[in-house]
Amino acid sequence: MSENTQVTFPAATGVGSMPGGDARETAKTVTGSLDDFPYLAELPARGPGADMIGRTAGMLVDLYARVEPSGWRLSDRPGRDTRRAHAWLRQDLDALEEFTQGYEGDVKVQAVGPWTLAAALELRNGEAVLSDPGACRDLTASLAEGLRLHLADVRRRIPGARVVLQLDEPSLTAVLRGQVRTASGYRTHRAVDRQVVEAGLREVLGASVGGPTVVHSCAPDVPFALLRRAGTDAVSFDFALLTERDDDVIGEAVEGGTRLFAGVVPGTDAALSDPAGSVMGVRTLWRRLGLRPGLLAEAITVTPTCGLAGASPAYARQALAHCVRAARSLADNPE
Numbered sequence: 001m002s003e004n005t006q007v008t009f010p011a012a013t014g015v016g017s018m019p020g021g022d023a024r025e026t027a028k029t030v031t032g033s034l035d036d037f038p039y040l041a042e043l044p045a046r047g048p049g050a051d052m053i054g055r056t057a058g059m060l061v062d063l064y065a066r067v068e069p070s071g072w073r074l075s076d077r078p079g080r081d082t083r084r085a086h087a088w089l090r091q092d093l094d095a096l097e098e099f100t101q102g103y104e105g106d107v108k109v110q111a112v113g114p115w116t117l118a119a120a121l122e123l124r125n126g127e128a129v130l131s132d133p134g135a136c137r138d139l140t141a142s143l144a145e146g147l148r149l150h151l152a153d154v155r156r157r158i159p160g161a162r163v164v165l166q167l168d169e170p171s172l173t174a175v176l177r178g179q180v181r182t183a184s185g186y187r188t189h190r191a192v193d194r195q196v197v198e199a200g201l202r203e204v205l206g207a208s209v210g211g212p213t214v215v216h217s218c219a220p221d222v223p224f225a226l227l228r229r230a231g232t233d234a235v236s237f238d239f240a241l242l243t244e245r246d247d248d249v250i251g252e253a254v255e256g257g258t259r260l261f262a263g264v265v266p267g268t269d270a271a272l273s274d275p276a277g278s279v280m281g282v283r284t285l286w287r288r289l290g291l292r293p294g295l296l297a298e299a300i301t302v303t304p305t306c307g308l309a310g311a312s313p314a315y316a317r318q319a320l321a322h323c324v325r326a327a328r329s330l331a332d333n334p335e
Contacts, residue, residue, distance in 0.1 A: 006257035007212045007233040009106065009164070009301050010037035011327035012320075015216060015236065015263065016110040016168065017307030019316050021046040027095035029313075031103075033320035037301075039108035039166075040096050040154070044309050049085035052168060053120045056112040058085025059146035063139065065121060070183070073122040074129070097157040104160035106212075111147055113167035113215065114140040114200045115175045115192070126183045130175065130192070140200045147207035166214040166236065167204060172197070173221050194226060201230035214261060218306040224249040228258050236261030238305040239281060244288075251289045254299045263305035265322050269315040275325035278302075282330065293334035302327040 013034055018026045018041040031038045044051040048067045049058060057065035057072055064082050066075045100107065112120070118129040118136050129135045147165065154163050174180050178191030205213045215227045216236035224246070227235050235253065239262045242250070253260065264278050272278065282300060286293060302323045308316040 007259065008298075009212065009234060009259050009261075011297065011300075011331060012302045012323040013037035013108055013261070014039055014041070014320055014323070015218075015267070015303055015305075015307045016052070016166070017042040017044055017309035019043075019045060019309055019311050019313050021050075023091045023095040024098070025313075027092070027099045029317050030320070031096070031099040033317060034324065037106050037108065038096070038100065038103075039110065040092055042110065042307070042309070043088070043092070046088060047084075049081055050088045052110070052112050053117065054081065054085050055089060056117055056143070057121065058082055058089060059111060059150050060139070060142040061145040061149070063142045068122070070126065071122060072120065073126070074124060093153065093157060100158045100161070102160065103158060105162065106164055107154065107158055107161040108164040108166055108214070109151065109154055110166040110168055110216070111143070111150070113169035113172070114143055114204050115197060116169045116171040117143065119171040119175055119180045119189075122183070128180065128183070128189060130180055130189050131182070133196075136192075136200065140203055144204045144207045147204065148209065151208065151211065162211065163208075164212045164214060165205070165208040166216055167201070167232075169201075169215055169217050170219050172217055173219050173223065176223060176226075198226055198230045201227070201232075205231050214259075216261070218263065222246075224253050224258075228253060228256060232258070234259035234261055234301070236263065236301075236303060238263045240264075240305065242285070247285075247289060250285070251291065254289075254291060254295065259301060260299055261301045261303050263303050264326065265302070265304045265319050267304045267306040267308055267319070268310045269312055272318065272322050275322060276329040276333065278322065278326040279330050283335075286334075296334045297331040300327070300330060302330070 064078045065072045066081045214234040215232045218238045220241045
């Protein structure tokens with residue numbers, strides 16, 4: 001989207017992962033719970049290739065990865081692990097397509113962003129891609145091209161949808177601070193320059209080809225200002241990890257038209273309060289920042305704190321429905 005256009009989003013959605021391994025049942029749950037903002041869920045319980053790193057590695061163009069005891073490692077050619085990742089993704093896409101026949105509205109797809117992927121994927125020598133600036137550039141370009149193809153496939157399958165691209169970047173803060181450990185565990189990789197990080201994110205967000213974008217991180221100290229400069233339309237985060245130090249950047253984001261995907265519903269089984277109670281902290285933040293209450297519905301999308309892979313299937317359904325009710329509470333009673 002253009003930098004001067006404020007992008008509107010529906011009021012509630014999920015983050016990405018879901019429990020279990022049944023693609024059809026998951027697609028049915030997600031589309032049934034989230035009438036106007038379903039998403040292509042990940043089911044990591046199925047094993048390698050269904051996890052977030054493996055799924056995204058399977059989307060790369062002219063780069064391949066295989067599973068080693070230490071994790072995912074780049075390889076010379078596609079092998080069993082790449083084929084498995086492609087098969088899981090096709091299965092999930094088929095299921096989502098089945099349950100979105102005739103649908104017109106927003107659909108979200110997730111992929112690991114370039115910096116978390118560079119921190120997680122290993123070079124052939126066992127060190128992270130992050131250790132090699134040239135390899136980082138190659139990975140970023142490959143990911144951007146792979147996502148362009150993936151989004152085109154989703155648009156073809158669900159022609160009435162506006163496809164929203166979410167990049168998952170839980171390791172972004174660690175990359176910026178030089179906190180990603182080397183293979184030995186005794187040292188850390190040096191911090192990546194913020195301008196380089198920003199440029200890499202901008203390149204991959206550009207794979208949306210004008211479609212709306214979100215960057216998600218459930219880690220503390222999300223770099224809101226950097227993400228906004230990189231061009232994302234929305235930032236998704238665990239609301240409980242905010243501190244008053246974040247007030248200024250949150251206020252600037254809202255006033256600049258950036259949507260906040262506020263993770264307020266626990267991602268693992270928990271007793272849920274009433275919907276209004278779940279968004280009480282959001283209202284408190286709004287008052288503290290002196291923002292107009294009427295802005296709440298325009299600025300906030302309610303989500304779980306992170307993916308729901310660690311939850312029970314029953315709780316995952318309950319959590320998504322709770323997000324919808326909590327968002328309705330914000331809209332109906334912004335004060």
